Amino acid sequence: MSVLSHDEILRFIREGLLSIEPFSEDIVRENGLDLRVGTEYAIYAFDNQVIDPCELESARHLFSIVEAKDGRIVIPPRSFALLTTMEYVRFPRDVVGFCNLRSTLARYGLSVPPTIIDAGFEGNVTIEVINNSGNYIVLRPGMRFLHVVLVKTIGEAKYVGRYLGQRGVTPPKGLKNEC
Numbered sequence: 001m002s003v004l005s006h007d008e009i010l011r012f013i014r015e016g017l018l019s020i021e022p023f024s025e026d027i028v029r030e031n032g033l034d035l036r037v038g039t040e041y042a043i044y045a046f047d048n049q050v051i052d053p054c055e056l057e058s059a060r061h062l063f064s065i066v067e068a069k070d071g072r073i074v075i076p077p078r079s080f081a082l083l084t085t086m087e088y089v090r091f092p093r094d095v096v097g098f099c100n101l102r103s104t105l106a107r108y109g110l111s112v113p114p115t116i117i118d119a120g121f122e123g124n125v126t127i128e129v130i131n132n133s134g135n136y137i138v139l140r141p142g143m144r145f146l147h148v149v150l151v152k153t154i155g156e157a158k159y160v161g162r163y164l165g166q167r168g169v170t171p172p173k174g175l176k177n178e179c
Contacts, residue, residue, distance in 0.1 A: 001151050001152060006028055018091065018095065020033070020088075021087065022087065023087075027144060032097075032147050034102060035087050035089075035146040036085060036141075036143060036144050036145065037083055037085070038084035038085055038169070039141045040067050040068065040169050041084070041169055042064065043064055043066065053174060053175040053179075054179030058174050059171050059173065059174055065168075068141050074137070075131040080130040082127070082128055082171065083126070083128075083129050083169065084124045084169040086142060087124070088122075089122065089125065093119050094119060094155070094157075095119060096116055096117060096118060097117035097150055100146075100149070101145065101146065103147075108133065108137055111129075113128055113130070119156065120157055120159040120160075123164060123165050123166040123167065124168060126166065
């Protein structure tokens, strides 16, 4: 496996191997992409509930999908929000993306759990952003927030999961048929 550098990422884009819409060259960094916050996000619709993913066909009803008001997404203390990227991406079958929060945002107390964009994935990326601080943290649509390190794989694969082609923020699937 090899990490793709700035010039190699641009080559993949020019040759149509990697697609990013809308594309702006300033999201291509030294060793990855900085994807931007989309305009909608999701938060839990209820508090203090018992949620058993093994009992759910879908978890969509547990979340409220919200459009950013006044260009702001406010993440409450010790809570999380599901964010979506502004960009719709199409990954080649031999490249995966390792997702990290930009370190500047992590220094405010935000984090994302380990997340991989699978080879062959296509769609907006939905990512969990956790506010570990005791403060309300504001993010804004269009700001770079998610650093994705692109890695070339040995061999090819094609993502065929439920999230293929997702647009906007996508709540989690239920795990009823997997438990």
